[in-house]
Amino acid sequence: MNTIWRSEKNMLAAYRMPGGHCIYVQALQLNQLGQWLETGESNPLVQRLIDDFGLPENPSQEERLHYITLIEATRTVSPPQRSMTAPEVINLELTTRCPLRCPQCYCTLENGRDLNPETAEKALEEAAAMKVPNINLSGGETLAYPHLDRLLRKIRALGMISSIAISGWGFDRERLRQLKAAGVDDVYVSLNGSTEAVNRLSREGYHEAMNALRLLQEDGETKAYINWVAREDNIADFPDLVKLAEAHDMDGVVILETKPDATMSIQAPIKKESLLQLAAYLKECRRQKDSMPVLVEPCFSPLRAELGKSFFFNHNQGIHRGCGAGRNGAALDVDGNWTPCRHVMTPEPYPSLQAYWLHSPILKGLREHEENRDASCEACELKANCLPCRAAGHGYQCSLV
Known part of the structure; x- marks a missing residue:
């Protein structure tokens, strides 16, 4: 160990x-x-x-x-304001190429760019030196990146955990065997609905995703999860998606908050009543023994804050209570520039991860959100236990407000 x-x-x-x-x-x-x-x-x-x-x-x-x-x-270290001494997770945007034609997405398979593998390896070495434990690999379509196995081997050699997000495109038994041989730790399959009709409202590739679930179930060795983006048009389907995950022996379901599309718009924003119903369902799941683990990503902070409420206390607190961009996470974009996360498109060409983490004015601004809350956030009773996603900036629309 x-x-x-x-x-x-x-x-x-x-x-x-x-x-x-x-x-x-x-x-x-x-x-x-x-x-x-x-x-x-x-x-x-x-x-x-x-x-x-x-x-x-x-x-x-x-x-x-x-x-x-x-x-x-622990008594002498001095990390940047409201952040850790180094990220706990780094996301590498491997490629902007993807064969699917999902609504709101700009990626195509024919026209796109790939992250230089030498640039990626340098970033991984810097992350290991700063004791970053987790590396996420994403796209575009992660499996469309030609140097994926090379980077997985590098991550394993450096002693870090690797996670890949896939649609299911290009995924078969042989590809799974190759990924395991390269050292992949966790596989996240993107699926927004338990049926093709629901999934098609926001994603393509339903049958590819279902095939990936079957192959991962058949394998039984690789930790596998479903990534589900919460939207008003699929939220009623979530209990059936959990049943689908259980039927395929997944290790869990991860709830993601919908992010702005290429035009900085939020499609199918969740209504307050729907979010509260989802929270009630999740609370009931947590009370049931041996239920499917359902995780809520930190940047879906309103849902986490609602789930954290108790009579005297709210458990959603500390540095992990919400958006981790610049606080416990950062990302490298496909051009080799550093960004706060893969959804906050403010690239900066810093010479190293450490220099970026310590000196970026953009990260400093994100860390000062508490002094610069939107009026709606400032008036919210959950403001001390919520740090909403910064991808939409001051255009963020909270379901609870």
Whole structure:
């Protein structure tokens, strides 16, 4: 088991490889870990770190000093405002080519660009040096990128987790075998409806996606998920999509918030009543034992804030409570420029990931959102527990407001 340990402000982050699980050791827990390192007296936290994150049960003196140094650094590190010392996830836009003709999308298979593989490998090396645990590979159509396997091998060699998003185009048993041999960790299949009719409202490629689900189920070894974009025209279908995921033995369903299209418009925006119904369904799912895991991406912050509500407290808080652009994530576009995320189109040609993370004025502006909220956000009762997607900027339309 390989674990990336990273000192953050007032907390120690541990990322387990493979698997991608993480834990944030903070406050009193840091004291518990430090006490064990000094005295050897165990406690439940230490036992969990030993069992799940590879903390050595009987550390050598050198190992003890290593972890003590990490803990001490949590008191001195100074990350940029409202962000981590480095991203937790980097997205590489591999290509703008795609064979599908989805509504609102500008990609084509014939006319498009590919990310230079040397540029991509340099970015991966920088990410590994900064202890970035997760790398997302996307397009366009990820499988249309000719150097995909090369980058997957690089990510595996650097000890990071790789995730690819696919439509199902070009995916067959042989391609899956090649991806596994290259070291792919997680595969996300894009599907916006349980039936072709519902899916066609926003995506093409229904049969290709269904074929991918069948092949991944047949394989049974690769972690596989469905990426589902929430829209007003497919939200009533979501329970059936979850049943479809269960029938194909998926590891989970990820709910994505709809992003602006090429004209910066939001298609089929969700109404408040629909979002609240979705939240109620998800709460019921969480109460059921052995239900299909349903994850909500952080940038769908209004839904996460609604789900986080309890009588006295809202659990959706901290740096992961919403949009992570420039806070715990960044992206490299197909031209080799850095952007806050794959949907915030503000490329900057910085010489390195570290220089971009520390000095970008665009990232600084995103990190100051709390001082520059829209009037509707400022008036919302959930504003302390919500950080809405910045892809639409001040044109963001929140379903709850």
